[in-house]
Amino acid sequence: MNSYLLYLTLTLTLVLTGCANYAPSSDLVGASRDVLTTRMGQPEREVSKQGYKELHFPRGPAGSHTYFVRIDENDRVLGWDQVLTESQFSRITPGMTEQQVIDTIGITKIVHGLALSRGYVWHYRFETTQCKSFVIEFTPENLVRDAGYRIRSGRRCKQVGM
Numbered sequence: 001m002n003s004y005l006l007y008l009t010l011t012l013t014l015v016l017t018g019c020a021n022y023a024p025s026s027d028l029v030g031a032s033r034d035v036l037t038t039r040m041g042q043p044e045r046e047v048s049k050q051g052y053k054e055l056h057f058p059r060g061p062a063g064s065h066t067y068f069v070r071i072d073e074n075d076r077v078l079g080w081d082q083v084l085t086e087s088q089f090s091r092i093t094p095g096m097t098e099q100q101v102i103d104t105i106g107i108t109k110i111v112h113g114l115a116l117s118r119g120y121v122w123h124y125r126f127e128t129t130q131c132k133s134f135v136i137e138f139t140p141e142n143l144v145r146d147a148g149y150r151i152r153s154g155r156r157c158k159q160v161g162m
Contacts (some may be wrong), residue, residue: 032076088104
């Protein structure tokens with residue numbers, strides 16, 4: 001019976017701390033990079049910008065949030081943005097490079113190839129009441145050919161809580 005209670009306690013602790021670490025919270029502003037990474041894990045990507053660094057935290061293998069956290073030259077958190085939004089998606093235009101897309105909305109884990117070597121497609125799930133995904137079609141040269149929304153249905157819609 002004791003091992004069962006220990007297992008239950010450890011499982012509950014992991015679940016609760018996993019939820020708390022999903023997104024940044026207001027008490028992180030001014031916190032050190034060490035505190036940030038202790039709470040949120042290691043970033044997927046780090047980019048040096050003018051006057052600050054930007055750390056990318058995509059959530060889940062196909063999560064509906066990606067946080068760009070800004071830290072100053074002293075490795076203190078300045079703030080963050082959740083970038084999987086329709087206003088950010090509107091910035092994706094034909095001719096952009098793959099790198100420009102990643103700089104705007106982060107990386108995705110949902111990638112599909114197109115037939116006849118026509119390129120590939122990236123899918124971004126995001127929080128919406130309309131069960132939409134944002135889809136980007138790339139050419140074989142890694143340039144955006146087209147971008148737009150696709151309606152998810154059934155099980156896929158429910159997987160992201162919509």
